[in-house]
Amino acid sequence: MKFVVAGAFSKFMQLYKFFILNKKMLKVFDFVVYDGVCDCHWNGGRINSGVYYTDSQINFYYKNNIGIALTFSNHNIDLSDAIGNELLKKFNRKGNLIILQNEDLRKYIRKNYPLYELTYSITGTGKLNIPMEMSDVDFYKDLESKYDLIVPRMEHIFDPLFIEYLNMDKYEIMLNDDCRYNCPYYHDHFIKISNQNTLYDHPSIELSDDYRFNIEECWLDDYDPDIGENQNHCDSYGMDLTDDQIERLISMGIHYFKISGRELPSEEFYLELKKCKDILYAVT
Secondary structure, eight states, X not given: XXXXXXXXXXXXXXXXXXXXXXXXXXXXXEEEEEEOOTTOTTOOSSOOOOOOOOHHHHHHHHHTTOEEEEEEOOSOOOTTOHHHHHHXXXXXXXXXXXXXXXXXXXXHHXXXXXXXXXXXXXXXXXXXXXXXXXXXXXXXXXXXTTOSEEOOOGGGTTOHHHHHHSOGGGBEEESEEOSOTTOTTHHHHHHHXXXXXXXXXXXXXXXXXXXXXXXHSOOOTTOOTTSOOOBTTBSSSSEEOOHHHHHHHHHHTOOEXXXXXXXXXXXXXXXXXXXXXXXXXXXX
């Protein structure tokens, strides 16, 4: 079983503390940590925010057999981008991953950097049907032939078509998706974030906090993640999975789980890491 956890460098101190205090988990599960670094134009999911790596941080992860993933999930990709190519060379190592959605980038990495595993980003699944139709099954099956792993829409993971027709070994499930079920802005939201990362070389300097907040955070006027509401498999306005739902996914044959949270305050992010422990107790 593998966990893919946010904040490789933006939340390094919290991850360092977690891994030091939970060394047993490193012997039971595989871990990969992910982030968007160096204000690269290929980054997606979150607006670039001046996150950089150090070799000492990288060495800590490698020493503990923890892989590193780069979030190259922008839909706009210029294959000649100098920073993107430099990062591909820097992290080109077995056990490391690239999270992406652009087909040209996928072919480029497969040809030139075959050591990477490739994960299809949830940000590329914005225009699928909810509930699923057979066209969505075909969409996922095509991805299964191209990618090592796929992060599906959270609204699909308990859909009967998803369970019946797709290969559970190929899917990585997010444990703490904050989006509202079937959000009407899902696709446009990620497109806006991607566009910002291609417009600015150093958005951490050029963009105000208010401007960044208005793009990154939920666009729904009535969104409140603390209000409970039963929506299909969801237990709240967001799509955080419960312990029972996690156990069900494991029984379905899911072996890969993802934890987001690069944007969270440090204390809240550390609490999210507890979900790894919940799964450990569920399977042991």
